[in-house]
């Protein structure tokens with residue numbers, strides 16, 4: 001009994017932090033319709049800045065709490081800077097590009113934090129006077145966590161008052177419902193957006209700063225919290241503050257009891273809850289439908305390549321076949337990575353372009369293929385050939401399972417659900433140490449003897465990946481491809497001519513997953529190892545970037561995008577240690593200067 | 606007061622307004638008549654900057670407001686009451702009014718929540734009710750009141766009689782007369798000739814994105830041919 005009480009108290013403490021982060025995220029989304037990936041980075045900055053302030057100031061109550069508060073305000077101002085410099089210019093851009101721009105901010109903040117605070121974990125001081133534990137019916141409970149619960153409650157109350165009683169709050173709620181109308185009433189939305197960004201960012205900063213006495217500050221805080229905050233916001237309903245509070249409570253309790261009851265799968269559990277909620281209530285517990293649509297860039301009809309384009313493509317293919325014998329080992333490895341990137345991008349493009357669905361978790365299937373192959377080799381001593389053969393089926397199967405949920409939703413919710421499923425896959429790889437080796441990965445995933453030489457492996461990669469990409473291309477112009485485009489462009493008419501949109505989308509999703517899995521397996525044998533990063537968020541973003549860079553609605557898009565992106569990545573790695581910041585800045589720049597879509601840069605194929 | 610010159614507007618590729626020219630004089634009620642889909646709402650949205658004009662000019666109180674942002678146009682003194690009313694459904698009546706509140710304008714008696722209640726007494730009893738739980742007529746009153754809170758010098762009312770019972774339409778007519786007596790100018794869009802006739806000084810008829818007829822309301826009532834050509838269904 002007491003154990004339950006203590007667990008639920010500790011659940012409340014996590015709920016308090018989660019709520020602070022999620023509240024800002026959901027309010028920002030409600031008003032600006034931007035899904036802010038960088039919100040987790042602001043949380044991380046809050047923790048780092050608080051660390052610096054609190055260790056620099058003398059010890060004591062006032063310096064500690066003053067430092068926490070100052071960190072929150074500083075992060076609020078950083079949020080305003082991001083809003084004014086980046087987001088303000090792209091409010092009219094398609095949501096996907098906005099999301100990418102905020103991911104660019106994530107990368108920049110990562111490197112800034114690395115440069116300023118270094119790579120090692122930092123342990124902050126405990127809160128003065130709150131070091132001990134209290135006695136809760138015979139069980140010990142950290143005093144600081146009680147304070148955290150109280151702070152969470154107080155902030156909830158303050159926010160409620162702000163939103164119900166102040167003009168700012170009324171305008172924020174009005175803007176969440178219909179911001180265009182609010183503009184026609186004379187309200188300057190820019191001011192409102194900036195205000196909301198300050199508030200949301202300061203809350204995230206506060207949440208980060210308050211973590212200081214609880215855990216070490218490190219560079220992984222941003223991705224860890226953002227995926228949880230997404231879950232809370234989506235479960236609560238995008239844009240709904242009461243929803244965020246409710247969902248934070250729910251998720252906080254889930255985590256607290258999950259650790260006791262299912263210690264191995266706590267992470268998975270959280271995302272599973274989100275999946276279930278979204279299937280039962282597609283707009284979250286308290287959300288509304290109006291926040292849904294993701295606008296993909298405009299879609300000209302897809303045409304097969306012109307004879308000239310065909311000739312160029314053929315020449316490139318011949319070059320790729322003829323060149324390898326003249327390349328060194330390093331260049332051969334790069335060539336093989338390029339081929340993998342092309343297939344990975346082509347598989348995402350398959351559902352995004354012709355299918356009209358956005359996936360934010362495509363890495364799940366890449367990783368599934370990689371792990372399937374590696375596990376076969378590791379635990380069953382299977383040869384490479386079997387691994388390569390099994391990988392697409394394993395990933396395709398996973399795509400069937402996850403896709404069954406994902407393809408029912410659209411817009412931001414679909415994007416978030418695909419992300420959640422990818423996080424489930426990632427957490428499984430990360431937490432199921434006996435099987436996957438956890439963070440240490442699986443080593444010794446080497447190709448069969450004949451494919452060990454770099455030249456042979458480069459040819460194998462080219463054959464499998466380009467072959468896969470060509471098959472996908474064929475599928476676009478096959479009946480399935482026509483059905484996909486029909487349901488994308490006009491769901492009603494497609495239904496009228498007997499196209500079962502759900503099945504078409506589901507099948508397409510699974511096929512794309514399968515080919516991503518093949519790319520993943522080729523990747524695994526090329527590296528000789530697999531780590532959970534193969535299915536982490538950044539890899540999903542890689543795929544999105546490649547597709548958007550090449551153009552969603554062009555046949556050659558994924559090829560061009562994959563080559564450009566991989567090339568850029570290689571170059572940046574070579575010239576600077578801060579390649580993340582450079583990449584982030586380039587992403588932001590691209591979105592700022594080509595807000596109508598990166599494909600708008602060149603002629604459409 | 607408001608002068609629209611050769612205004613063009615598009616929705617995507619669809620060319621909707623083909624050079625609308627229109628003048629609303631100070632202190633007058635000007636009605637824009639036209640069949641379904643003639644372009645009445647689009648004209649108002651283009652004036653308000655909600656649909657960016659692709660060519661032409663909008664002048665208000667001597668300033669060129671073409672292509673400005675809606676919030677700037679509203680602050681210049683142009684009120685807009687959309688056809689769909691666009692009440693904030695989760696906000697109470699009082700909060701809805703608050704969203705429209707802007708600074709007082711020199712030389713004009715400022716609008717307040719109390720003055721809106723004076724104009725529409727039936728709103729008083731529901732000041733704490735969410736806008737989404739009101740009848741169509743009540744919402745229409747609220748949306749007009751909300752725009753008045755911005756102290757406009759000219760208010761555009763897009764089909765305020767749509768879907769309302771005749772009794773309520775008469776109340777709308779009375780309210781419009783009060784506004785006119787206050788010195789407000791009104792641009793009214795209507796299909797309901799009864800309401801138009803009851804309040805308007807001047808009328809324009811729009812068809813397929815062009816003004817086909819302009820004159821005094823009395824002249825329109827006398828011109829059976831014009832009414833038959835452009836208005837009768």
Ligand SMILES: Nc1ncnc2c1ncn2[C@@H]1O[C@H](COP(=O)(O)OP(=O)(O)OP(=O)(O)O)[C@@H](O)[C@H]1O
Pocket residue numbers: 616619621639640641642643644645646647648688764796
């Ligand atoms: N959002 C939109 N996108 C595309 N076309 C539109 C849109 N809104 C209106 N239209 C088209 O523009 C034309 C003019 O519409 P508008 O709403 O201005 O007419 P209206 O005179 O206000 O009609 P009603 O009396 O029905 O309100 C119509 O043909 C309509 O179909």
Ligand SMILES: [Mg+2]
Pocket residue numbers: 645646647688763764
């Ligand atoms: Mg209309």
